[in-house]
Amino acid sequence: MVKEIEIVISPDDITDLEKIRTTILLAEKITSVQLNHFIIRKRSIDARGKNPVYRLKAVLYIGENPLIEIHSIKYPDVSKAKPVIIVGAGPAGLFAALRLIELGLKPIIIERGKAVKERRRDLAAINKEGILNTESNYCFGEGGAGTYSDGKLYTRSDKRGDVNKMLQIFVDHGATQDILVDARPHIGTNKLPQIITSIRETILNAGGEVHFNTKLIDININDQKFQSIVTNSGVLEASALILATGHSARDIYELLNKKNILLEAKPFALGVRIEHPQYIIDQAQYHCPTRHPNLPPSYYSLVEQVQDRGVFSFCMCPGGIIAPCSTNQEEIVVNGWSPSKRNNPYANSGTVVQVNLNDVSGNYNADPFALLNFQAEIEKKAYLAGGGALKAPAQRMVDFVNQKISFDLPENSYLPGLTSTNLYEVLPPFISKRLQLALPNFGKKMPSRFGNNGYYTNEAVLVGVESRTSSPIRIPRDKETLQHPQVKGLFPCAEGAGYAGGIISAAIDGQSCANAVYKLIV
Known part of the structure; x- marks a missing residue:
C-alpha cells in the first residue's frame, strides 16, 4: 500500500531520520518491518502556535517497495533543426x-x-x-x-x-x-x-x-x-x-x-524596501527570544487594505541584502537577495502600493508609456535625493510615519550607502500616505514580547525606491x-x-x- 500522511516534528528532531520514522510508525500504528520506505514530499514551518514546528507530508510504502523514478530529461541534438x-x-x-x-x-x-x-x-x-x-x-x-x-x-x-x-x-x-x-x-x-x-x-x-x-x-x-x-x-x-x-x-x-x-499601459506596484535586524523578525514570527538552530531565518508576508488600495510586502529576503538594481544612469532602484544560507544579519522586503492607470496624468489609453514614465520619474527623484554614486534615500520607520527626518540611520546592508531623506519628497502622496497608515498596522500583526517593538520599530529602515515589481507595460x-x-x-x-x-x-x-x-x- 502507498499512502500519504502529514506528521508534525519539532525543530529538535527535524534532522533525525530515525525520529521521523518512529513518528510515522506511531501515527500509523504499524511496525518497522511493515514500513518498507518513506519519502518526504513537502516540508513547511508552522509558527502559528506557541512553539514553531515542522509539518511534513510523507509518502509511505507499506508492504511494498517504491518505484524507481527517473526525472532527468534527455535533450536531442538540434544543431541542424529549425x-x-x-x-x-x-x-x-x-x-x-x-x-x-x-x-x-x-x-x-x-x-x-x-x-x-x-x-x-x-x-x-x-x-x-x-x-x-x-x-x-x-x-x-x-x-x-x-x-x-x-x-x-x-x-x-x-x-x-x-x-x-x-x-x-x-x-x-x-x-x-x-x-x-x-x-x-x-x-x-x-x-x-x-x-x-x-x-x-x-x-x-x-x-x-x-x-x-x-x-x-x-x-x-x-x-x-x-x-x-x-x-x-x-x-x-x-x-x-x-x-x-x-x-x-x-x-x-x-x-x-x-x-x-x-x-498597453499596465498597473504595477511602487514603494520602498524595508530592512530590519533579522532577530527582530525571528522573535516576532517564532515567538521566542532566540531562534532555534534548526529553524531558518524567518520570513513574513503582510498585506493591508488602506483607502481601498492594497499595501503589501513583496519579495521578502530573510538573512538578506538590499541591492542597487538601476539599469540607467541617474536613477535609483532597489531590490533584495539572500545567499543560500540566508545568514546575513538583516531581513528585507519590498513594501509597496498598487499603482493604477488613473493614478497618472494624461490619456493612458493613448499612451502606453504613461506608467513607465511615471516609474522613471520616481526613480530619478530617488537618485537626486540620494545624492549620486547610487546612494539611496532612506528614513527610519517610525520617523517616516511621524514625518520626521532621521537624525541618523541604522547599520544596514546597502553597500553603496544611504542618505537620510524625507521620503515624502520622493514618493508620490498616494503612495507615502498609504505606507504611513499601513506600517503601524503591520506592527500590530507582528509584535514582540522580548524587549523590542517587533516589526514597527525605528530599528527598521525604509530604503527608496522599490519600483521594478513588475512591468508597467504589457x-x-x-x-x-x-x-x-x-x-x-x-x-x-x-x-x-x-x-x-x-x-x-x-x-x-x-x-x-x-x-x-x-x-x-x-
Whole structure:
C-alpha cells in the first residue's frame, strides 16, 4: 500500500531520520518491518502556535517497495533543426530554450549582457564604487534579474504549468533536492551562477546557441509576419521570435512602439524596501527570544487594505541584502537577495502600493508609456535625493510615519550607502500616505514580547525606491496562440511582456511560449 500522511516534528528532531520514522510508525500504528520506505514530499514551518514546528507530508510504502523514478530529461541534438530566436537569457529565455530542444527545435539566444560569472565585476563596481554599467548589472546579463537578486522559487503559478518540472530542471543542473521538498524553495544568489552556467552548457551541448553582448536593434516584419532581427552583430533569421527581455529593457518597448506594434499601459506596484535586524523578525514570527538552530531565518508576508488600495510586502529576503538594481544612469532602484544560507544579519522586503492607470496624468489609453514614465520619474527623484554614486534615500520607520527626518540611520546592508531623506519628497502622496497608515498596522500583526517593538520599530529602515515589481507595460498576446495579435511568429514572454512575476512563473511562461512556437512552425 502507498499512502500519504502529514506528521508534525519539532525543530529538535527535524534532522533525525530515525525520529521521523518512529513518528510515522506511531501515527500509523504499524511496525518497522511493515514500513518498507518513506519519502518526504513537502516540508513547511508552522509558527502559528506557541512553539514553531515542522509539518511534513510523507509518502509511505507499506508492504511494498517504491518505484524507481527517473526525472532527468534527455535533450536531442538540434544543431541542424529549425531555428527559433530568443531575446533574453533570464529564466524565461533559458527555460524556453530547454523546452525547444525537447521539441526538436534549435534555440538561438541573444543576451545584451555578459555571461553570468563575468557579471560579477560589474556588480562589484556598482556596490563598491557606485559605477553602473547599463548593459551589465543586477538586471541585465545571463540568468536575468533573478540570478543576482535572490533565487526565490516560491510561486502560486501552479495553474500555469508544471512547477515540479521547473524545480527538477534546477536540480538536474546542480540545485539541491531540498527545493523539491521545501514549501518555500530557495537556491541563493551564491549558488545560482553555477546552475545557470550548467543550463547554458546543456543548451550548447544539444546544438543550441547563446550569444552574449548581443543587443536587439530592430525586428524585421513582412506582411505582419516575423522575419528576422537586427543586432549589433548582424542579422539573424528564424521561424519565430520569443521576446523574453525582462521588465527593465525599456529600449525594447521603445523599439516596438516605433514599429507601431501594439503596447498597453499596465498597473504595477511602487514603494520602498524595508530592512530590519533579522532577530527582530525571528522573535516576532517564532515567538521566542532566540531562534532555534534548526529553524531558518524567518520570513513574513503582510498585506493591508488602506483607502481601498492594497499595501503589501513583496519579495521578502530573510538573512538578506538590499541591492542597487538601476539599469540607467541617474536613477535609483532597489531590490533584495539572500545567499543560500540566508545568514546575513538583516531581513528585507519590498513594501509597496498598487499603482493604477488613473493614478497618472494624461490619456493612458493613448499612451502606453504613461506608467513607465511615471516609474522613471520616481526613480530619478530617488537618485537626486540620494545624492549620486547610487546612494539611496532612506528614513527610519517610525520617523517616516511621524514625518520626521532621521537624525541618523541604522547599520544596514546597502553597500553603496544611504542618505537620510524625507521620503515624502520622493514618493508620490498616494503612495507615502498609504505606507504611513499601513506600517503601524503591520506592527500590530507582528509584535514582540522580548524587549523590542517587533516589526514597527525605528530599528527598521525604509530604503527608496522599490519600483521594478513588475512591468508597467504589457505587450499583448493572443490567449490561445501566445503570439502578438498583430505579428505572426512574435511571442511576447514572461515579466517583460507582463505575463509573469518571478523565476518559476517566468520559466513556466518560457516553456509555454516554446510549446506555442512548436504548434506554429512544426
